[in-house]
Amino acid sequence: MTAPVLPVLSVRDLHTSVAGRGGTTEILRGVSFDVRSGETLAVVGESGSGKSFTALTIAGLLPQGATLTEGEVLLEGADVVHLGENRRRALRGAQIGMVYQDPMTALNPVMRVGHQVSEGLRAHGWSKAKSAERTLEVLAEVGLPSPRNLARLYPHQLSGGMRQRVLIACALAPRPKVLIADEPTTALDVTIQQQILEVVTALRDDYGLAVVWITHDLGVVARIADSVAVMYAGRVVEQAATGLLFAAPQHPYTDGLLRSIPTPAQRHQAALPQIGGNPVSLSTLPVGCPFEPRCPQRMERCAAEEPPLTERGSSLAACWVPPDRWVDAHPDLRVVTGA
Template sequence: MTVLRIEDLHTVVRSRGRDLPVVRGVSLDVDAGEIVGLVGESGSGKSFTALSVLGLLPEGARVTSGRILVDGEDLVALRERDRRTRRGSTVAMIYQDPMTALNPLMTVGAQIAEGLRAHGIRGPEAKRRTLAAIEEVGLPKPDRIARSYPHRLSGGQRQRVVIASALALRPRVLIADEPTTALDVTIQQQILALVDELRTEHDLAVLWITHDLGVVARIAARVAVMYAGRVAEQAGTRELFAAPQHPYSAALLASIPSPTDTERGPLPQIGGAPPDLAALPAGCPFEPRCAYREDRCATGEPEPVHRGGSDTACFVPRERWGVRGDAMEEPA
């Protein structure tokens, strides 16, 4: 069952007297008990998509059109007062850096309880649920952890506290924005396993935002690849890794080093730079960097088509990429 459905979402940021399109027609679904990976370069619109869902856009940014449905309810159409009640209880977020997500002047137990109190849960019940949330994420001695300040905990413990805070109200949708970036590999694997376990236990719909394709391969059932504010390709994780249908997806995968490939030379690079949102090209936004571009790519932006197990916004089928279909060279 689809829990989160984003339909043709458009979000802009006001800058120097004009609206810059940071999210351009994004559509994707996340089912109950499913993890969908959202990947792409910095500036591709991943985090703005997440913040649009939560209704936490920075000053000057706003959703201009589209729908964000959670269990059929359109969050965009709600008044801010009503949307605030859905934040935490319906949709919650794990942030990238727990040290900035947590208040250094409050104990972690007080911070978890603060979210509960905002939704009308107080007194002994708030304390009970705070300790239960801490215990659920695998932290020992919940009473001691609850009395601790963030600086007294390790990075992995702080991230578990952030997860506990996000899940304390039993939301239907969990958005994870690069939650393992600042952690070492061992702790990263523990956090991935924890989220996967909680996803199964609570039938969560999880949108996992990351730059790390290895993490996507580890936990996500499906992947959406973003570029210049749009979804360039959506596919099952196995299908995407086996045969990407968009040149940008192929370029990202070709840049992953393989520990078993000792004969390979320098890793392929994507030439050029992402487009300026204030001066997007008339055609496909990836066209200036694409080694497989055709004349029509410069004049029209492709709509998604189903091809090779993927929904891809590209005019050029993979079979026309020739011998360079598994890599990306810098355009001349």
């Protein structure tokens, strides 16, 4: 019998709060998931759902005023968020790489590209010669032409897609075990976006990376993710393998997101279905399910008690609506991922 493959990254019951003038607001409310070597987990949801805060918590980069109040992040079984700052800094970059959304703000405009890549390596103990060699190697790995010449350029001399590849090179240069990508293709056109996705997927397979890809773009999710965690109001409300989630969502919020995707069968210029209402404020959460005010399937119990994340069909989902009623309400939803 083959032993199960243990997760490289395990996130367990994360609770993160932010202190403000009006008091303390809980931003993450019990976020949990696992990612294994060579796998990509996509974390999706609307703006304000907690996606980016999850990434910052994992990397130990919470902004001032934010505090991890409960939970743990395990890297190959070892807790990494309760370490001292010096040890956490040693892990960040070396074991957990980050790719940010906007390369123009993430890259130093007055520092040459090659220096920015090698700087991270030197910070983790690489010699000058080894870091210079690795810099040229990783620039080539992310598909940048003439690495030796490109390393002498400044960020403003590169296109948007090339700058994003440089950020990926910075993150992967120390050969980390986990890559966290926070909406890195949002500002790119479709052709460049596809190239970036192909680069990351190839490097994931070559390095055996565990990838956490944060996005609101379900088209990207369908192309690169092995599994999906859907977030709403600071918690995961559904989690499943990508194909299963697209084919048979088990939470009304996931269903609403999928229905908003244009399909080839849709009538030209027809209005896309929308999720009614507005996202709930984390500072004034209702007593019951946070999605209840917007949910077309809500029942009386939904307003009184927040559902736990439990097994439901092919997913883990937080929903009180009985599965038989859910299936009957959505007989026509069959989204093909192309996987």
